[in-house]
Amino acid sequence: MAITKRHSLRIAAVGVVSAASVVLAGAVASAATPAAAASGAQATAAKAGITAKPSVTSVKAWQLFRVTGTATGLKAGSKMVLQQKQGAKWVSLPAVTPLSSKGTYSLGVKLGLKGKNDLRIVSGSTASPVFNVTVR
Numbered sequence: 001m002a003i004t005k006r007h008s009l010r011i012a013a014v015g016v017v018s019a020a021s022v023v024l025a026g027a028v029a030s031a032a033t034p035a036a037a038a039s040g041a042q043a044t045a046a047k048a049g050i051t052a053k054p055s056v057t058s059v060k061a062w063q064l065f066r067v068t069g070t071a072t073g074l075k076a077g078s079k080m081v082l083q084q085k086q087g088a089k090w091v092s093l094p095a096v097t098p099l100s101s102k103g104t105y106s107l108g109v110k111l112g113l114k115g116k117n118d119l120r121i122v123s124g125s126t127a128s129p130v131f132n133v134t135v136r
Contacts, residue, residue, distance in 0.1 A: 048073030050080070052121040052128035054109075061112050061135050068106045069121060069128060076101040078123045082109060085118035085130070092122070099123065111135045 051069040059065050067082065082095040097107045111117055114135045121128040 048126045050074075050121050050123060050126055050128040052119075052131055054119070054131055054133050057132065058134045058136060059111065061114060062110045064108055064110050065133070066106055067109055067119070067121065067131075068104070070104050071099050071123060071126070072103060074099055074103075074123055074126065076103075080105045080107065081122050082107060083120050083122050083127075084111075084113070085120075086113075090120070090122075109133075 048071075050071045052067055053069055055066040055068070069080075071078070071080070076099055078099040080097050080099055082093045083090040084093055085091075093109075095107055095109050097105050099105050105121075107121075111133065112135070117133050117135060118130050119133060120130050
């Protein structure tokens with residue numbers, strides 16, 4: 001195959017255009033990525049929140065009730081854990097459910113500690129407001 005002058009110029013032009021587009025794409029990506037990533041991380045951190053609502057406010061000991069709610073700023077599948085205030089500490093109970101792809105959860109709960117129970121739902125470092133269920 002004979003390489004003509006026209007063919008050589010075409011190959012050289014394609015090479016220059018390809019190299020320029022790679023350099024340009026890299027410059028645009030490196031300039032946009034940190035700002036986009038930072039604003040995305042700030043938006044996620046700023047929006048993270050959990051709501052929690054018990055189906056009842058008073059139950060008999062070991063009676064099943066539900067806690068339902070929503071979460072924003074958390075990934076689907078995140079573990080939603082029920083915590084109970086015992087003295088001055090929050091203790092995680094063996095009541096865990098994954099966050100749905102729609103950002104909702106529903107958790108079946110049985111409590112045996114009689115009296116007013118302060119509860120909350122936690123996922124990572126994000127916690128819901130405290131809610132109360134009285135066990136009689």
